[in-house]
Amino acid sequence: DTEVTQTPKHLVMGMTNKKSLKCEQHMGHRAMYWYKQKAKKPPELMFVYSYEKLSINESVPSRFSPECPNSSLLNLHLHALQPEDSALYLCASSQGFSGGAGQETQYFGPGTRLLVL
Amino acid sequence: RKEVEQDPGPFNVPEGATVAFNCTYSNSASQSFFWYRQDCRKEPKLLMSVYSSGNEDGRFTAQLNRASQYISLLIRDSKLSDSATYLCVVKLGTNAGKSTFGDGTTLTVKP
8 A cells, every 4th residue: 555645725814814634544654744836837835854863854835844753644724724725635654765766756745736815 | 067957948849749858867876767748737658667778658759878977868759648757767876865956847738
């Protein structure tokens, strides 16, 4: 099973709201990722967690706050977002970071389509 | 220069055609290479990893040329269902966790 699940599928929020995106995988993967994707653009890395610790933050604004409660779950907390943050937010996981393509292959969830009004 | 560059496309081909995409990467320390496909409004899905010796999966063949720093994807006997955006992904061995995506090449296969 190579499934990564994400909730919600769609989210509309105002600029003063606080919301959270959730991601879950049960493949025993130790690396998890958040990406942001705008229309007709490739996914853009935001955060990487390895063994539940944040290993990469791609200079993401603090209005995005990631959290990894355990090895299967990854959250992205949203607060005071701007309309330009509207995008598809993708979660992915991989077995690890190194050791060849088998370890490094990322499996993506279906994404949360976010609209900020 | 971008770290990963792909043919901009779009590619419009008839069913049954053979089509090839190229992707170049700038960092010679890159270690792992992948092709993903992404359908409209869906998530990227792994098509195939690319190995030094080249690899084939049915109608799809991937090649890696480390000397020239490019990878390629060949699709034979194109099907309507092959219509998608194809993303080239490159990962440095030393930059733990970070993969670089190309901008993607859009393929439309027509009847």
